[in-house]
Amino acid sequence: MKSLLAFIILFAVSAASAGKAGADVLDINEAPVLSVPEEMPGAFVYDSGVEIPYPDDGVKGIYVSGYIAGSQRMDELIHYVNDSGLNSMVIDVKEDMGDIMMDLPLEHEVAVENTHAFVDPETVMAQMEENEIYPIARIVVFKDSRLAGAAPELSFQNPDGTTWQNGRGENFVNPFLEEVWEYNMEIAVEAAKLGFKEIQFDYVRFPEGFEFYGESLDYDLGQYDGEGDAGEQRVDAVTDFVEYAYDELEPYGVDVSVDIFGYAATHGPAEGIGQDFSRISEEVDVISSMIYPSHWGPGSFGIDAPDTEPYEVIDQYIQAENEVLDALEDPPISRPWLQDFTASYLGAGNYVDYGIEQIEAQIQALKDNGVDEFLLWDASNQYTRGVNYHGE
Numbered sequence: 001m002k003s004l005l006a007f008i009i010l011f012a013v014s015a016a017s018a019g020k021a022g023a024d025v026l027d028i029n030e031a032p033v034l035s036v037p038e039e040m041p042g043a044f045v046y047d048s049g050v051e052i053p054y055p056d057d058g059v060k061g062i063y064v065s066g067y068i069a070g071s072q073r074m075d076e077l078i079h080y081v082n083d084s085g086l087n088s089m090v091i092d093v094k095e096d097m098g099d100i101m102m103d104l105p106l107e108h109e110v111a112v113e114n115t116h117a118f119v120d121p122e123t124v125m126a127q128m129e130e131n132e133i134y135p136i137a138r139i140v141v142f143k144d145s146r147l148a149g150a151a152p153e154l155s156f157q158n159p160d161g162t163t164w165q166n167g168r169g170e171n172f173v174n175p176f177l178e179e180v181w182e183y184n185m186e187i188a189v190e191a192a193k194l195g196f197k198e199i200q201f202d203y204v205r206f207p208e209g210f211e212f213y214g215e216s217l218d219y220d221l222g223q224y225d226g227e228g229d230a231g232e233q234r235v236d237a238v239t240d241f242v243e244y245a246y247d248e249l250e251p252y253g254v255d256v257s258v259d260i261f262g263y264a265a266t267h268g269p270a271e272g273i274g275q276d277f278s279r280i281s282e283e284v285d286v287i288s289s290m291i292y293p294s295h296w297g298p299g300s301f302g303i304d305a306p307d308t309e310p311y312e313v314i315d316q317y318i319q320a321e322n323e324v325l326d327a328l329e330d331p332p333i334s335r336p337w338l339q340d341f342t343a344s345y346l347g348a349g350n351y352v353d354y355g356i357e358q359i360e361a362q363i364q365a366l367k368d369n370g371v372d373e374f375l376l377w378d379a380s381n382q383y384t385r386g387v388n389y390h391g392e
Contacts, residue, residue: 045253050125050195055134058373059286059335060389061088063138066101068381070119077381078131085389088134090200090375091124093191094184095138097170098146104190108183114146125195136257137196141184141241143203145171154180156207157218164207164217172207175237175274176222185248192252199249200288202259204242204275206234211272231271238274242283257286259337262296265289265321278324286333287325288375291317293362294343294351307343307351310358314338314365322369335373338362340383359387367391 064077069091081089092101102119106112128135148155148163148171155173156164165171173180188199206214211231224233246256260275269276281287293313296306301316303309318336325331340359343351352358359376366374376383 046193046251048193048195050129052129052132052134052197055087059088059134060086060374061090062376062383063090064381066092066095066118069124078127081133082131088136090136090138093137093139094187096140096143098144100187106186108186110147110150121194135196136198136200137191138200138202139184139188140203141201142172142175143170144173147173166207174219175206175241176224177220181241181244188249192249192254198255198257200257204238204258205273208273234274235269235271235276239276239279242280246283255285257288258284259288259290262289262291262317265324281328281332284332286335288335288337289321290337292339294339294346305350307346311361311365314362318366318369318371333373334371335375337375337377340376341378355384356387359384364391
């Protein structure tokens with residue numbers, strides 16, 4: 001090849017030096033022999049072999065715990081989704097304690113030790129494909145008692161050297177550390193290779209109230225040491241993780257979504273936990289705000305007992321969220337989490353029993369504001385029957 005190219009160049013030079021006659025013999029092209037195309041071909045995308053299209057009318061789904069997904073109740077929930085007009089399931093891959101609910105080919109020692117066969121992944125994917133149910137893998141990221149217990153240096157330490165716990169005895173790992181990012185990404189990649197069409201990251205944040213007690217704890221700031229104030233550092237770390245996750249998952253052809261507190265959209269950046277709604281939204285395909293009426297305090301949106309006014313709460317929230325997303329150049333899909341449980345723990349007068357009326361009110365509030373996608377949460381997976389999930 002090199003000798004042929006040399007011959008062509010030599011011939012061109014000889015012809016040019018021969019004057020007009022040479023020019024008649026050879027039409028010299030001044031463009032370079034080799035050039036780089038303006039747009040390079042995209043990278044190859046991993047093919048899991050599982051074909052489940054994105055729902056034409058948008059994702060309308062339910063949360064399914066790993067324990068339920070591996071039990072006989074899974075068949076019941078599949079029938080429910082098919083018969084009700086829903087079309088999607090968010091299934092635990094890595095749950096709140098850090099346990100991995102299905103046998104995946106992982107290499108990290110802590111991940112292997114905390115992998116369980118509650119769910120047969122091939123069976124679940126076959127069920128999803130057969131019933132055309134859009135499968136979303138839920139991966140809890142920074143709330144992880146298993147990793148914190150095995151590697152305390154990746155968590156937060158009390159002054160006495162013990163690992164910090166929240167009021168429920170749960171541990172978080174440190175979002176500043178790339179080792180923690182990589183640990184979760186190994187799990188996410190295997191879920192994508194299995195055939196899940198979307199990876200949904202939950203607990204993408206610091207522990208609640210961290211701004212009040214974080215200075216009393218011992219932990220590594222990693223690459224963020226000396227970068228801005230403490231709140232900015234936390235926001236940068238959480239946002240950078242999401243950007244990293246998106247880039248790492250791109251070769252696997254999956255969408256990336258993040259669960260986020262609703263108040264991060266209504267009250268500006270939540271620097272205490274590191275969630276900036278706008279910045280995270282710029283790095284994902286889907287944003288899923290958790291806007292359960294029961295989770296808003298008295299007086300929120302001017303409502304004394306928000307849980308008792310589901311339509312009004314969702315209506316006012318989604319207007320605020322739409323305003324934030326409309327300001328972005330390329331906003332993600334909005335797919336909020338809605339409430340399908342009764343918050344009796346709020347006490348008399350502060351809650352109502354949630355049934356058909358309350359669930360339909362939430363869905364209608366979204367629809368009235370141009371949002372057609374949603375997810376339903378009930379920790380026990382006991383979802384209300386007879387709901388019209390499509391609104392008026």
